[in-house]
Amino acid sequence: MGKDNKVYRTLIVFAGLLLLIAGLVLAQEPAATETPAAAVSCDPADLHAYTTERVADAQAALAESTDPEAINAALGQLYLIGEEFKARALTCGYIPENIGQMPIDEDTSIERVIEVMDTLTGDPLRGQLLYLGQERSTQNATLGCSGCHATGDVAPITEGTWTRWDEERRLLPEYAEQDFAHYAAEAILHPNVYVVPPYGENLMPAIYTLALGYQDLLDLIRFLESQDQLP
Ligand code: HEC
Numbered sequence: 001m002g003k004d005n006k007v008y009r010t011l012i013v014f015a016g017l018l019l020l021i022a023g024l025v026l027a028q029e030p031a032a033t034e035t036p037a038a039a040v041s042c043d044p045a046d047l048h049a050y051t052t053e054r055v056a057d058a059q060a061a062l063a064e065s066t067d068p069e070a071i072n073a074a075l076g077q078l079y080l081i082g083e084e085f086k087a088r089a090l091t092c093g094y095i096p097e098n099i100g101q102m103p104i105d106e107d108t109s110i111e112r113v114i115e116v117m118d119t120l121t122g123d124p125l126r127g128q129l130l131y132l133g134q135e136r137s138t139q140n141a142t143l144g145c146s147g148c149h150a151t152g153d154v155a156p157i158t159e160g161t162w163t164r165w166d167e168e169r170r171l172l173p174e175y176a177e178q179d180f181a182h183y184a185a186e187a188i189l190h191p192n193v194y195v196v197p198p199y200g201e202n203l204m205p206a207i208y209t210l211a212l213g214y215q216d217l218l219d220l221i222r223f224l225e226s227q228d229q230l231p
Contacts, residue, residue: 040088042091042092042093047088047092051085054081054084054085055081057077057081058074058077058078058081061073061074061077062074062078093112093115095115095116095119099116099119099120099214100120100138100213100214100215100218101138101213101214101215102138102213102214103138103139103209103210103212103213104189104209104212104213104214104217105209106209106210108209110182110185110186110189110190113185113189113214113217114181114182114185116214117181117185117214117217117218117221120214120215120218121218122218122219122221122222123219123222124219124222124223124225124226125223126219127218127219127220127221127222127223127224128223130143130145130216130219130220130223131143131145131146131149131158131220131223131224132144132145132146133145133146133147137211137212137213137216138212138213138215138216139210139211139212139213139216141210141211141212143208143211143212143216143220145158145220146158148203148204154199154203155199155203155204156196156199158224158227159227159228160227160228161184161224161225161227161228162180162224162225162226162227162228162229163228163229164196165180165183165184166180169183169194170183174194175194180221180225181221181225184220184221184224184225185217185221187204188208188212188217188220188221189208189209189212189217190206191203191204191205191206192206
């Protein structure tokens with residue numbers, strides 16, 4: 001037990017502390033780079049700068065990773081970037097092949113919903129099955145719209161939906177420019193924007209953005225459109 005032993009012990013404790021600090025710093029690093037850049041516009045030059053920077057971050061993390069934990073963190077970063085890039089591409093207007101099966105985000109504008117639906121083909125018969133709750137939506141929900149809309153007691157009766165739009169709704173100045181698909185999409189996704197008289201607000205549940213994919217919404221609209229429309 002000499003003076004040397006004490007010095008060694010101090011050194012070991014000191015080295016341990018250093019390792020701990022280094023570990024903490026390393027652990028913090030991926031989190032720091034995960035934060036998405038504040039506001040990136042959809043301008044191609046902005047997107048290019050932004051994606052280049054994010055990819056460079058991921059590459060650096062991969063290059064520096066040697067132990068399993070750091071490699072895992074670097075892979076996690078890669079995964080997050082993938083998700084983030086996908087979301088950004090969608091926000092900027094990309095329409096992937098399987099968009100019909102994708103859920104409709106609550107913040108998506110009706111214009112964008114219409115733009116997406118224009119790339120799909122609607123099926124009124126499937127729409128009817130969805131409406132009656134006899135088939136599940138792409139998001140695996142049973143809708144049962146007819147539970148409320150079968151008679152005129154609690155909600156506008158299904159029969160004549162198109163005619164009511166044609167003869168009443170579209171005569172209103174705010175709906176003069178909109179076609180039936182636009183009106184129906186809004187009525188289903190954001191029921192409180194226009195409340196059909198004499199029914200009250202908040203009676204039609206504002207939950208269908210969660211339950212519907214784009215294909216479901218289009219099929220429902222094609223079905224409603226077929227209600228009362230002259231051949
Ligand atoms: C809990 C009852 C209820 C359910 C379930 C319901 N609705 Fe409604 N819906 C209403 C009521 C009440 C209104 C009228 C008030 C309003 O405009 O919000 C309405 C209005 C509408 C309108 C406008 C009708 C018109 O003639 O202008 C459409 C279209 C519509 N619903 C479609 C649907 C679809 C599609 C579903 C299923 C995905 C559905 N609703 C489920 C109660 C319901």
